[in-house]
Amino acid sequence: MSESVLIIWLLIYLEQEDATMFSNKLITALAAIFIASTFTACGGGGGDDGGGSAGVTKTAVTSSGTITAFGSVIVNGVRYETGNARIISADDDSVILENPTNAQLQAVIGLGQVITVRGSQSDSSNGVADSIRFDNELVGAISSVSAADGSFVVHGQTVSVSPDTIIDDSIIEAARGVEIPNDLPFGGLPERLDQLLVVGMVVEVSGFPTQNGLQATRIEDVNNRPGGGAGGGLLDDEVKGFVSNLTAGQFTINGLTVIYDASDLDSEDFSNRPLANGQFVKVHGVAVSATTLEANRIELEDNFLDDDFSNGRVEIEGVIQAVRPDAQGTGGVIVINGLEIRVDNISQFSVGLRVEIKGILQSDGIIVIIRLQDEAEDTVRTEDLAVSTDGTSLTTRLGLVIKPTSRSRLEDDTINDDDNLSIADFLGNVAGKRIEARGFPLNGEVVWIRLEIEDDDDQDCRLRGPVANITGSVNDFSFTIEGVIIDVSQVADNNFEGSGDQSIGRSAFFNQLSPGVIVQATSDKSGIGCISGMLTAREVEFEPENDIFIGGGNGINDNEINGTVSSVSGNTFVVAGQTITANANTLIDDSIIEAARGVELPNDLPLGSLLETLAQLLPIGLNVEVVVDRSNGLVALRIEDR
Numbered sequence: 001m002s003e004s005v006l007i008i009w010l011l012i013y014l015e016q017e018d019a020t021m022f023s024n025k026l027i028t029a030l031a032a033i034f035i036a037s038t039f040t041a042c043g044g045g046g047g048d049d050g051g052g053s054a055g056v057t058k059t060a061v062t063s064s065g066t067i068t069a070f071g072s073v074i075v076n077g078v079r080y081e082t083g084n085a086r087i088i089s090a091d092d093d094s095v096i097l098e099n100p101t102n103a104q105l106q107a108v109i110g111l112g113q114v115i116t117v118r119g120s121q122s123d124s125s126n127g128v129a130d131s132i133r134f135d136n137e138l139v140g141a142i143s144s145v146s147a148a149d150g151s152f153v154v155h156g157q158t159v160s161v162s163p164d165t166i167i168d169d170s171i172i173e174a175a176r177g178v179e180i181p182n183d184l185p186f187g188g189l190p191e192r193l194d195q196l197l198v199v200g201m202v203v204e205v206s207g208f209p210t211q212n213g214l215q216a217t218r219i220e221d222v223n224n225r226p227g228g229g230a231g232g233g234l235l236d237d238e239v240k241g242f243v244s245n246l247t248a249g250q251f252t253i254n255g256l257t258v259i260y261d262a263s264d265l266d267s268e269d270f271s272n273r274p275l276a277n278g279q280f281v282k283v284h285g286v287a288v289s290a291t292t293l294e295a296n297r298i299e300l301e302d303n304f305l306d307d308d309f310s311n312g313r314v315e316i317e318g319v320i321q322a323v324r325p326d327a328q329g330t331g332g333v334i335v336i337n338g339l340e341i342r343v344d345n346i347s348q349f350s351v352g353l354r355v356e357i358k359g360i361l362q363s364d365g366i367i368v369i370i371r372l373q374d375e376a377e378d379t380v381r382t383e384d385l386a387v388s389t390d391g392t393s394l395t396t397r398l399g400l401v402i403k404p405t406s407r408s409r410l411e412d413d414t415i416n417d418d419d420n421l422s423i424a425d426f427l428g429n430v431a432g433k434r435i436e437a438r439g440f441p442l443n444g445e446v447v448w449i450r451l452e453i454e455d456d457d458d459q460d461c462r463l464r465g466p467v468a469n470i471t472g473s474v475n476d477f478s479f480t481i482e483g484v485i486i487d488v489s490q491v492a493d494n495n496f497e498g499s500g501d502q503s504i505g506r507s508a509f510f511n512q513l514s515p516g517v518i519v520q521a522t523s524d525k526s527g528i529g530c531i532s533g534m535l536t537a538r539e540v541e542f543e544p545e546n547d548i549f550i551g552g553g554n555g556i557n558d559n560e561i562n563g564t565v566s567s568v569s570g571n572t573f574v575v576a577g578q579t580i581t582a583n584a585n586t587l588i589d590d591s592i593i594e595a596a597r598g599v600e601l602p603n604d605l606p607l608g609s610l611l612e613t614l615a616q617l618l619p620i621g622l623n624v625e626v627v628v629d630r631s632n633g634l635v636a637l638r639i640e641d642r
Contacts, residue, residue, distance in 0.1 A: 058120040060312030061127060064337070065356065066206075066217045067113050070106055073129065076315045076356055080117055080129040090116075090135035091284075109134050111183050112166030112218030114206045114317075121313055135282075137214055138205040139222065139238040143290040147194040149405035150186075150442045155239045156255025156291045158213035159205055160407055163187025163442060165216045170224035171196050183218075192443055208319040209240055209280075209338060211351050211409075212254055215319050236284040237293055240301055240338070243279045251275070258283050260295040269300040280338030301338050316357045323349050352409045352450060379518055380439045380446050380465040380482060383454075384530060386430045392423075394430050398461055398484050399532035402437050408448050413455040426451065434458060441466065446482065459527035463535055464520035464543060467513060474510040479519075486521045487536045490529070497541035501627045502637045503587075509540065518543045565622045568615040575626055582636045584608025589640040592617050592624075604638075 065076040072081045082105055087097040096108055109115060115134045121127035140154040150161040165186045172189065173179055175196050186193070197203070197219070206218040241253035250259050260283075265275060275281075275298070285295040318337040323346055325332040332346040336355070384396040393403035404410055410426040414433065430453055439448040469480040479486050488496075488506075496509035504512075513519075521537040523529040529536025563576035571582050585608065590601040596612050607614070618624070618639070627638040 058122050058128075060119075061121045061315065062116065062118050062312070063315035064116040065114065065315065065317030067109065067111055067115060070102060070111070072102070073105065073109075073115075073117070073132070075115060075117055076317055076358070078121060078125060078127050078315075080119060080127045082129050082132065085119070085129040086131045088131055088133045090133045110166065110168065110218060110220070112164075112206060114208065114217060134206075136204045136206050136238065137209065137240050138203075138207075139236065140202065140287055141290070142197055142199055142201050142203060144199060145194045145197050146405075147192040147443065148445070149407045150193055150447050151405075151407055152193065152197050153255075153290075154203065154205065155237065155287065155293060157239060157241070157253070158406065159207070160210070160213065160215045161186055161193060161219075161442075162215070162447075163440060165207075166218040167196060168218070168220040168224075171219065171221050174221065174224070187442070208317070208354065209321060210319045211321050214240075215354065236296065237287045238282065238284050239293065240282045241280070242338075243275065243277050243281055246275065246277045251277075253281075253283070255291055257292045258285070258295055258298075259288070259292065260298060264295045264298050266297065266299045270298075314357075314359050318355070320349055320351055320353045320355065323351055350409075350450075380441060381437065381520075382461070382463045383434070383436045383458075384461040384463075385459075385527070386433055386435050389427045389431050391427060394427060394435070396435070396461075397527070397530040397532065398463060398535055400463075400482060400484065402435075402446075402448055402451065404448055404451055409450045411450075411452040414453055426453070429453060458525075460523045460525050461527055461530035461535060462520060462522045464518065466516050467519050468515055470513055470515065474507050477510055477513075479513065481519065481521065483533070485534045486519075486540065487529070487534055488521075488540055489536075490524075491537050491540055495539040497539065499542040501541065502629065509542075512542065561626045561628060563623070565618045565620055565624060567620065568618050571614055573614060573618055575624060578634060580626055580628060580634050580636050582607055582614055582639070586636045587638040588617060589638070591641045592622075592639065595641070 061078075063076050063078065068074050068077075069079075072079055072083075074080070082100060082102075084099055086095050087100060087105065087108055088094070089096050097104055100108075109132070113134055114137070115132050117127075117129050118131045118133075119127055119129040138154055138157060138159065143153045143156075145152040152159050152161070163186060166183050167186050167189065169180050169183050172184060172191070175191055186196075189196070202222040204220045204222050205214060205216050207214045207216040209215075239253055239256060239258075241256075243251045243253070245252045249261060250257060252258065264285075280301045282299045282301050283293060283295050284297040284299075285293045288294050316336065316339075320334055320336055321338070322335040323332065324334075325346055330346065334341050334346060334349045336357075382396065382398070382400060382402075384398055384400070386394045387397055388395045393401050395401050404423050404426060406423075408423075410421040410423065412421055412426065412429060415429065434454045434456060436450075436452045436454055437448055438450045439446040441447075463481050463484055463486070465481040467479050467481060471478055476489070478488060491506070493505050494503040496504055496506050498504045498508075498512075520541050520543050521535050522539045523535055524538045529538070561575050561578055561580065565573055565575055566577075567574045572579055573582065574580070585606050587604050588607055588610065590604050593601055593605060593610065593612070596617050607617075610617070622641065625640045626636050627640075629635045629637055
């Protein structure tokens with residue numbers, strides 16, 4: 001079994017607010033962002049999964065993420081042919097299938113399953129799998145279910161359910177009493193979570209480890225699976241997590257006590273190291289109670305890469321479990337899927353953020369990051385003043401009632417940037433403060449996954465979410481977001497924006513408006529348009545459901561380019577290695593003009609109306625964000641100071 005260390009140097013220069021919920025902006029911080037790497041390969045028995053048959057036009061790949069579709073298998077947006085693949089159980093490295101048909105493959109693994117593909121890619125959308133490793137993160141009896149916040153508990157681990165969590169058809173059939181043909185996402189079901197999952201049901205959960213439990217991507221009823229589990233045998237109780245409170249013969253994983261002896265430690269994983277606090281492990285055993293597990297095998301879970309994968313493409317989907325800043329500087333360590341990754345700038349990472357990282361591992365151990373995308377389902381977001389609280393929830397000026405739960409990450413930037421507050425402490429300081437909240441619709445309610453008390457005195461309000469109740473015609477229309485009426489009568493024509501921040505005008509915006517699309521509405525700066533039940537907007541814009549932090553690699557498909565100005569000549573300038581043309585209609589952010597003139601301005605202005613030259617506005621080294629039109633070359637629609 002081999003061992004290596006993954007050190008990732010992300011040279012990403014962006015302010016924290018650029019990665020907040022209201023930015024749909026592509027944060028392409030540098031043309032090349034380097035990660036000097038090692039992942040440890042010592043857990044779960046190790047072994048070679050197959051290296052992929054990289055030809056002249058193929059790139060070797062290791063990709064870990066959820067299955068989003070079959071027809072071969074699609075993971076992290078890439079379709080992998082599986083006809084010549086080996087399907088491997090990570091529990092014991094046994095080969096379950098070789099050269100499977102699609103039917104055989106889907107009998108073993110299902111939608112939403114987290115898998116690791118080893119193989120090759122011919123382009124960014126297509127590949128061939130040499131091997132597919134699958135595992136479950138949690139197996140055991142449900143001890144409680146909370147329909148209110150979409151969670152349940154197994155072995156003391158809180159499992160969060162989202163609209164995209166795949167529910168196995170056997171669970172739905174048991175609730176309805178009739179057969180259905182397919183597994184289905186929870187968000188499309190009429191049943192509440194407590195109608196699908198009952199206390200005592202033994203489930204197998206696939207998903208991503210979080211700070212305090214697990215974010216479920218697939219849930220199966222073990223007792224109703226053919227054969228009772230992979231390979232036809234009954235499954236042990238299983239749990240993954242970080243070792244803490246280690247003493248002789250026992251330790252804890254979140255709310256679970258694990259009892260063990262030396263014979264339970266995997267002989268390879270622990271041949272040259274002891275069990276220690278902070279290790280990410282998988283425990284197999286027998287449940288003694290709802291919060292105690294007697295182990296029969298303990299493995300290290302750190303086998304994402306190994307020495308047989310020395311160069312190629314690396315893709316990781318997961319949830320940030322921890323962010324540990326260095327004592328000095330901007331660097332630190334992030335933890336995702338149990339992997340500790342050192343980064344040069346941690347400002348864009350936060351605990352609970354679900355991300356997809358894509359990069360290229362080179363033979364010298366350097367990874368060039370080409371994509372970092374927010375995968376969280378936080379389609380409902382707001383920024384507003386909290387006007388009241390009743391001890392269990394807060395109410396904003398817009399009339400939104402926001403109820404934090406044990407699932408919510410609570411922060412207070414006004415008190416030494418405190419994180420992980422209790423609900424009582426958070427609500428005790430929120431009245432009259434500006435808050436930022438993220439969540440997603442679930443069973444007709446919003447599950448709030450992150451709430452933050454902000455340390456600023458901004459007065460505007462913002463609301464983002466799926467559109468409903470569209471009324472009126474192009475010249476006089478309104479719609480609602482989470483029950484709040486969005487009044488667009490005060491929105492200027494150039495402040496109706498598309499998903500790339502480009503102005504599209506009132507008519508085009510109205511024609512694209514439909515129920516369910518994601519729109520963000522923003523009031524004027526004074527917040528006069530923020531009243532209970534109504535937001536009088538000064539800007540509305542379509543937004544994608546997920547934000548891309550670093551997009552494109554070579555940027556050929558991005559509609560935003562981020563970086564420093566490296567040269568300016570006439571009406572052209574270079575950012576992130578790309579030459580961009582500005583014209584009279586290019587909108588210049590007021591902060592850029594203010595810096596050039598030394599006086600404040602009320603609005604952004606088009607370049608054609610300014611006395612300053614482009615070179616006077618864009619000094620070399622200025623960090624900018626440029627919205628571009630690629631339909632006819634590379635033309636700047638808007639330039640903002642980052």
